[in-house]
Amino acid sequence: MKRLIAALPLLIAGIAHADSVEWKLDTSHTTVGFSVPHLVVSSVDGRFKEATAKINLDDADLTKSQVSVEINAGSIDTGDQKRDDHLKSPDFFDAKKFPKLTFKSTKITKAGAGYKLTGDLTIRDVTKSVTLDATLSAPVKTPWGNQARAAKVTGKIKRGDFGLKWNKALETGGVVVGDDVTIDVKSEVTK
Numbered sequence: 001m002k003r004l005i006a007a008l009p010l011l012i013a014g015i016a017h018a019d020s021v022e023w024k025l026d027t028s029h030t031t032v033g034f035s036v037p038h039l040v041v042s043s044v045d046g047r048f049k050e051a052t053a054k055i056n057l058d059d060a061d062l063t064k065s066q067v068s069v070e071i072n073a074g075s076i077d078t079g080d081q082k083r084d085d086h087l088k089s090p091d092f093f094d095a096k097k098f099p100k101l102t103f104k105s106t107k108i109t110k111a112g113a114g115y116k117l118t119g120d121l122t123i124r125d126v127t128k129s130v131t132l133d134a135t136l137s138a139p140v141k142t143p144w145g146n147q148a149r150a151a152k153v154t155g156k157i158k159r160g161d162f163g164l165k166w167n168k169a170l171e172t173g174g175v176v177v178g179d180d181v182t183i184d185v186k187s188e189v190t191k
Contacts, residue, residue, distance in 0.1 A: 019058045019059070019060050019061075019064070020056040020057060020058040020064065020065060020066070021056065021057055021058075021059070021191060022054070022055065022056050022191065023055040023056075023057055023149070023189040023190060023191045024053075024055070024189060024190050024191065025051065025052060025053040025055065025187060025188075025189055026148065026187070026188040026189060026190050027050075027051065027052075029187070029188035030051065030185075030186065030187035030188060031047055031184075031185070031186050031187070032047055032048040032051045032071060032185050032187075033045065033046070033047045033183075033184040033185065033186070034046055034047070034181055034182060034183055034184065035181070035182040035184065036159070036177060036178055036180070036181050036182075037177070037178025037180060038176065038177060038178070039170065039174070039176060040170065040173075040174035040175070040178075043178075044078055044083075045078070046076060046077060046078035046079070046087075047076075047077055048071045048072065048073075048075050048076055048077070048101075049072075049075040049076075049077050050071070050072035050074075050075035051069060051070065051071045051072070051075075052069070052070050053067065053068065053069045053070070053187075053189075054066075054067075054068040055067050055068075055151075055189055057136075057189075062108065062110075062115065062136065063108045063109060063110060063115070064108075065105075065108055066105055067103070067104075067105040067108075067117065067119070068102075068103070068104045068105070069102065069103040069104075070100050070101075070102050071100065071101040071102070072099065072100065073088065073093040073095040073098060073099055073100060073101055074088055074095040074096075074099060076088060076093065076095075091166035092164050092166060093123070093124065093164070094124060097124075098123075098124045098125060100122075101121070101122065101123050102120075102121070102122045103119050103120070103121050103122075103130075104119050104120050105117060105118065105119040106118055106119050106120060106129065107119075108134075111133070113135070114133055114134055114135040114136075115133075115134045115135070115136070116131050116132070116133065116134070117131065117132045117133070117134040117153060118130070118131045118132075119132075121157070121162075123162035123163070123164065124162060124163045124164070125163070126161070126162045126163050128157075128161055128162065130155065130157055131155070132153050132154065132155035132183065133153070133154050133155055134151065134152065134153045134154075135150075135151070135152045136149060136150070136151050137149045137150040137151075139191075142190070146190050146191060147190065147191050148188050148189065148190045149188070149189055150186070150187070150188055151185075151187045151188075151189055152185065152186050152187070153183065153184075153185040153187075154182070154183060154184050154185070155182075155183050156180055156181065156182055156183065157180075157181050157183065158179050158180060158181070159177075159179055159180075159181050160179050
């Protein structure tokens, strides 16, 4: 009887997880985007061209879903090769030494019409808990017989918190690169 009681939480977790379904990231319809202030007067937009994800959605209770993402640091694209090479260097991502950025969800909570997606974000060798805003559409049937949904994740992080501290001061005050990074992920997932 004691063994059954001890195993009960594992059995309950297994039953709850049994309702989740794995969805695949449709990389041709996904943009892992970001924006960073530049010279105090504008911003630079960019994206990572290569990302993979493991997405287990529990439609009975989406707060029990799980998301895990890997991003290739070397796939950064800001539309300027010289800047991209600098971002891949040890001054920023150090992509040769730290080739992946990762995110693994730890908690999902309902927030109005959307959700708060909390998880461990690792950039370089630093892991921090971050909370992002997320929305997920209802599934639609595609002309190819599978199902698709749209997922959007947005939020802000401080790049300095992850060791991305390179900068130069401006004569008029301020710095070349701002610390706030706006995250803007638009994706399609399919099953």
